Amino acid sequence: MTASRSSVGAALREGFASIRLTIVLLLLLAGTSILGTLIPQNEAPATYRALFGDTGYRFFRALDLFDLYHSWWFQLLALLLAVNLVVCSAERVSRQWALLTGKTPVPDPRRFEGAEARAAFEDPREPAALLAAVEPLFRRRFRRVAVRETQTGGRFLFGESGRGSRWGVYAVHASVLLLLVGGLIGSRFGFDGFVNIPEGETVQTIQLRNTGERLRLPFAIRCESFSVRFYETGAPSEFRSRLVLLEEGREVLRRDILVNDPLEYRGITIYQSSYGTLPGREVQLSFTSRETGMVYTRGMKPGDEFEIPEGLGTFVLLDLRPNASFRGSPVGDAFVGRLIPREGEAVEVLLPVRFPTFDRMRRGEVVIAVEEVKQRHYTGLQVNRDPGVPVVYAGFVLMLVGCYVTFFRAHRQAGLRLEPHGGGSRVVLAMTANKNRAALPSAVERLARELRRR
Amino acid sequence: MTSSILLSATTWVYGLSAFLYLAAWVFHRPGLEALASWAAAVGLAANTAAFFLRWAESYWLGMGHAPLSNLYESLVFFAGMIVLVHLVVERRTGNRVIGAFSAPLAFLALAYASLSPNISDKIQPLIPALKSNWLIAHVVTCFIGYAAFAVAFGVSLMYLLRTRAAAPGRLAGRLPEPELLEEWTHRLVVFGFLFLTAGIITGAVWANTAWGRYWGWDPKETWSLITWFVYATLLHARLVSGWRGRRIAVLSLVGFGAVLFTYFGVNLLPGLHSYQTTG
Numbered sequence: 021m022t023a024s025r026s027s028v029g030a031a032l033r034e035g036f037a038s039i040r041l042t043i044v045l046l047l048l049l050a051g052t053s054i055l056g057t058l059i060p061q062n063e064a065p066a067t068y069r070a071l072f073g074d075t076g077y078r079f080f081r082a083l084d085l086f087d088l089y090h091s092w093w094f095q096l097l098a099l100l101l102a103v104n105l106v107v108c109s110a111e112r113v114s115r116q117w118a119l120l121t122g123k124t125p126v127p128d129p130r131r132f133e134g135a136e137a138r139a140a141f142e143d144p145r146e147p148a149a150l151l152a153a154v155e156p157l158f159r160r161r162f163r164r165v166a167v168r169e170t171q172t173g174g175r176f177l178f179g180e181s182g183r184g185s186r187w188g189v190y191a192v193h194a195s196v197l198l199l200l201v202g203g204l205i206g207s208r209f210g211f212d213g214f215v216n217i218p219e220g221e222t223v224q225t226i227q228l229r230n231t232g233e234r235l236r237l238p239f240a241i242r243c244e245s246f247s248v249r250f251y252e253t254g255a256p257s258e259f260r261s262r263l264v265l266l267e268e269g270r271e272v273l274r275r276d277i278l279v280n281d282p283l284e285y286r287g288i289t290i291y292q293s294s295y296g297t298l299p300g301r302e303v304q305l306s307f308t309s310r311e312t313g314m315v316y317t318r319g320m321k322p323g324d325e326f327e328i329p330e331g332l333g334t335f336v337l338l339d340l341r342p343n344a345s346f347r348g349s350p351v352g353d354a355f356v357g358r359l360i361p362r363e364g365e366a367v368e369v370l371l372p373v374r375f376p377t378f379d380r381m382r383r384g385e386v387v388i389a390v391e392e393v394k395q396r397h398y399t400g401l402q403v404n405r406d407p408g409v410p411v412v413y414a415g416f417v418l419m420l421v422g423c424y425v426t427f428f429r430a431h432r433q434a435g436l437r438l439e440p441h442g443g444g445s446r447v448v449l450a451m452t453a454n455k456n457r458a459a460l461p462s463a464v465e466r467l468a469r470e471l472r473r474r
Numbered sequence: 475m476t477s478s479i480l481l482s483a484t485t486w487v488y489g490l491s492a493f494l495y496l497a498a499w500v501f502h503r504p505g506l507e508a509l510a511s512w513a514a515a516v517g518l519a520a521n522t523a524a525f526f527l528r529w530a531e532s533y534w535l536g537m538g539h540a541p542l543s544n545l546y547e548s549l550v551f552f553a554g555m556i557v558l559v560h561l562v563v564e565r566r567t568g569n570r571v572i573g574a575f576s577a578p579l580a581f582l583a584l585a586y587a588s589l590s591p592n593i594s595d596k597i598q599p600l601i602p603a604l605k606s607n608w609l610i611a612h613v614v615t616c617f618i619g620y621a622a623f624a625v626a627f628g629v630s631l632m633y634l635l636r637t638r639a640a641a642p643g644r645l646a647g648r649l650p651e652p653e654l655l656e657e658w659t660h661r662l663v664v665f666g667f668l669f670l671t672a673g674i675i676t677g678a679v680w681a682n683t684a685w686g687r688y689w690g691w692d693p694k695e696t697w698s699l700i701t702w703f704v705y706a707t708l709l710h711a712r713l714v715s716g717w718r719g720r721r722i723a724v725l726s727l728v729g730f731g732a733v734l735f736t737y738f739g740v741n742l743l744p745g746l747h748s749y750q751t752t753g
């Protein structure tokens with residue numbers, strides 16, 4: 021019972037330590053990622069129905085192919101890769117522990133006899149004297165140095181450097197885990213939303229991108245102004261929002277943001293992402309008397325009142341209503357006002373910006389028309405919180421350092437024998453390395469040259 | 475713009491170099507190889523001069539940005555990097571046949587940039603999203619990586635020709651020893667992998683500063699990750715599973731295919747937006 025359970029455990033561990041699994045997983049991730057670039061992601065159902073028909077749509081949907089990178093099976097593949105990575109690396113680290121931490125004994129001089137990279141020369145000094153001359157150089161070139169006397173009365177110098185480079189691969193593997201963990205933290209504890217703020221207005225809730233829910237921020241954002249600058253070619257050169265952050269009505273931060281220059285406050289980052297135009301709140305209205313044909317114009321903003329001459333009544337501008345409708349038909353952005361005639365009931369007047377003569381239909385004594393509306397901008401902001409970013413960035417740094425160390429540093433060991441030889445010494449230098457062996461012969465030659473000069 | 479004229483001239487110098495390398499190999503005229511190398515070096519000098527001239531020109535036009543912001547400019551940089559990597563390999567190996575497989579790539583890259591009607595060689599002002607130093611770091615690292623993969627592609631192709639099952643013919647027989655080709659495939663892939671990694675990372679940091687997300691599964695991002703997976707597979711297969719020779723060479727070809735798709739193919743994908751850049 022226990023034997024079979026432990027053998028299952030062993031088989032699992034072995035399976036997860038296998039590099040063949042890694043290759044399969046990497047190729048599967050690559051293949052499914054390709055699929056995700058061939059099928060447009062996160063489009064509206066209607067788009068997919070048009071593309072694949074109803075059956076195709078339902079089939080692909082069941083497989084999560086329309087949000088593939090967030091599907092359970094894609095994340096399972098990533099998780100399997102992570103487990104593979106941990107098991108495999110842990111196993112190797114424990115197996116190589118002594119080698120990685122420098123607990124290995126000084127090797128026997130014979131270990132260097134078969135080394136390909138070697139150099140030999142003779143020196144008139146005898147081994148003990150020669151040792152005193154070359155040891156400082158050896159200590160400078162190698163991190164760990166050991167000296168032994170040989171049976172023949174000679175000396176053996178062992179040097180080793182770059183042992184830490186063996187950690188490089190594990191740094192790379194750990195960095196992959198950091199990226200996965202950072203991504204998970206971001207999706208668990210972060211949010212990704214957006215908000216449009218017209219110039220001069222303040223908002224405190226944003227809309228989340230993937231669920232469409234609304235989220236209340238711990239502070240309010242006011243957009244004081246938005247400006248866009250263009251090149252002569254007509255291409256945009258700069259989008260700039262002047263933002264003020266408010267906490268309980270108190271201003272806590274004031275700053276301009278640009279694309280590539282976001283604002284961060286209390287872990288929430290605000291990015292410039294788009295813009296658009298809206299009718300402004302100031303409007304030039306004209307009042308035409310049906311009887312005399314006289315036209316009176318007046319600039320107004322919501323709340324303003326106007327006594328129309330000829331005793332035609334009082335007009336109060338109430339509001340700008342975005343996306344208004346008239347008897348069920350959309351008429352776009354419209355101003356709303358109330359006309360209070362000298363006698364009779366007050367009436368509500370709708371003044372769509374796009375249809376300036378709309379009010380003629382009311383057949384009143386006075387026709388009110390929109391003459392000119394100052395446009396104003398709204399700024400489109402992306403509002404995010406991603407507490408995983410520091411972890412991901414740490415992963416980036418670790419990955420680059422790890423790759424560099426793995427690829428371009430090697431663990432080298434050198435053995436230097438100083439053997440008595442006719443009153444002087446015969447010197448043999450040999451080196452081994454765990455990789456990049458092609459560079460060893462020239463390294464040996466250089467070191468031998470320096471040793472000779474001592 | 476003077477830089478464009480200089481670059482058209484560079485295209486023909488690269489073409490000449492490619493022709494000389496190929497002629498030296500096909501007609502067995504080693505004498506031509508030295509000439510081919512010189513042509514490549516002269517081309518690289520002109521390419522570099524044109525790059526900096528274009529940078530200066532953008533200042534004279536009042537825009538002032540590094541010439542790394544559109545397809546044309548990235549192809550120019552790519553071609554130069556291919557030749558640079560190739561010349562370094564040539565020096566380090568002391569073998570010049572390799573040029574027959576990498577100089578044509580540099581020539582094609584520049585010829586495509588200069589001649590394709592879809593590619594504008596105008597210096598354009600930077601749209602706001604591209605105004606970032608991360609853009610420069612991103613494009614430079616990516617294209618150094620791509621250039622290493624391009625030369626690795628050439629070397630792997632030579633390896634496959636050299637080691638065909640049938641005894642190598644006279645032409646293939648003149649290619650370098652398989653061991654040398656295999657060694658250099660690996661070195662170039664390792665070098666390219668480091669730079670591709672740096673390229674993806676700088677791209678992610680840039681995306682985070684511009685849009686607040688370091689990764690968005692945009693097709694271009696996704697394809698660069700796919701490329702990265704392919705080369706990671708190659709490294710593991712070689713180091714741990716002991717794959718050698720033809721299988722590694724084939725993976726290197728597949729990897730370069732992924733590079734090309736990341737670079738050019740992504741725009742062909744259905745109904746998707748991608749950056750207006752070439753990063």
Ligand code: HEM
Pocket residue numbers: 036037038039042101102104105108109112189192193196423426427706709710713714
């Ligand atoms: C995306 C994921 C991975 C990346 C980016 C990655 C990266 C690397 C790199 C750069 C190397 C060095 C290759 C060389 O020196 O040529 C390496 C080596 C290695 N990797 Fe991975 N790796 C990943 C996943 C894995 C997984 C899942 C395993 C689990 C079996 C694994 C096992 C190994 C082993 C055993 C080595 C050789 C270590 C040694 O030199 O002793 N890798 N990896």
